[in-house]
Amino acid sequence: MIYIDGSYGEGGGQVLRTSLTLATLTGTPLRLDRIRAKRKKPGLAAQHLTCVRAAAALCNAECKGDALGEIALDFIPQTPPQPGEYLFDVTTAGAVSLIVQTVLMPLALTPGESLIALRGGTYVPFSPPVPYLQQVFLPLLERMGVSATVELVKWGWYPRGGGEIQLRVTGGGAPRGLQLRDRGELTQVRGLAVVTELPSHIPQRMANRAENVLRDAGLYAKVEPRREKGIAPGAALFLTAEYERSFAGCGALGRKGLPSDRVADMACEALLQFHHSDAAIDRFLADQLLLPAALASEESHYRVADVTLHLTTNAWAIEQFGLAKIHCSETEKIISVYPTG
Structure with a gap:
């Protein structure tokens, strides 16, 4: 069992989501403690609990601590990720894009077609909005060999939520590395x-x-x-x-x-x-690319606008699973990912 301290670095939800993704993919039992310890309200909020249940559904995981407000979680996968049709409802305005972050790579690396309906917030503060997934994140992942699309069915805003998207994933390939030091014109x-x-x-x-x-x-x-x-x-x-x-x-x-x-x-x-910067990757995309880069068949190197605490925290969480070594250059703002799997 891998133990992850959820208070590390930024101490937010990204440690939880990355850990769930990699536990689902590798079949590794996971124990998370002090979940979101550095947030105003620590523990599992509705969107984080939905991430847990979504990941658990993919690999039939046994869970202990999967309840609102819990600060510790045991997550024990029972099967490899299973493609198929799923529905996950945050029930609040929690960001559906964060559920996408959790389930995308397990489904992308598993042979088969998947259709996931997600309900909740589609454009909420401090989370990637759905247009970001459609126009920035997924197009760049397509260049890395990850095949997925998002359809926005209905908009949902804070605090009501009520939005819906459909995520389609064609799985079975290994992502390629990313070489992106210069964005071009x-x-x-x-x-x-x-x-x-x-x-x-x-x-x-x-x-x-x-x-x-x-x-x-x-x-x-x-x-x-x-x-x-x-x-x-x-x-x-x-x-x-x-x-x-x-x-x-x-x-x-x-x-x-x-x-x-x-x-x-x-x-x-x-x-x-x-x-007006010389970055190839914006500060939000920088940490979102770490997971596919860590799971790629080749190393990746890309220039970012900022080496944020969010990015270095996510890099640390990935390294705990032994799948990649990640180097973040503060001076050159180059992120280098060396897969070890």
Whole structure:
């Protein structure tokens, strides 16, 4: 049994998700203690508990401590990961993208087709929004040999949730390594300004503002305004920068009292900050690529915008399973992943 201290480094949910993924893939019994110890409310919240139950469903794991608020968990896989059709409901606005992070690689490495319906929050604070998965994360994973798509069925916002996505995975291959020190020239910037249960002039205003701000900065962008389905009011702007060899994504959430122009400004400021750097990978994608890189058949090297605590914590969690050695250069901002499996 592998013991993981959930308070290590950032002490958040990423240690839990990475550990569950690798325990599911390797069949290794896992004991997690002090789960999310450095968060305001430690222990398993609804989205983390859903990650546990999703991983357990894939490998028929026996679990002890799989309850809301628990700070210790025993997770004992009984079978290899099983492809198929699954439904997982967070029941809150917890981010469905974090469930995707947990189940994607076990299914991608297992021969067979899988369809997973996930319900919860599709665009919530401090988590990758679904457009990020669709336009940044999964397209780059496709270049590494991982075949998966996400369809957004219904939007869900904090605090109501109620969103839904469908994840399709074609499994059976081993991911390739990633060599991405230079992103190349910018080829296009596109965006999505979306609202639910709000007037249609709001997404149009966000889209116009974003296009104007980026044009003033020398970037041409096409931002699509949409009024979509959802059970509660919500608004967001998401921008994708596509380069010759990479992608980057930045967004901003609306909230009551925050002008739509300010939402657009926030997303544009984040995108321009990345664009004016020499990074090939944005700070959010940097740690999300560690798992597929660690499971690849070749080593990986990529230049990131920042070596964050989130990234180094995830690297530590992966190394506990002995599947890869990971080096994070603070000076050159190069992440090197050397698979050992």
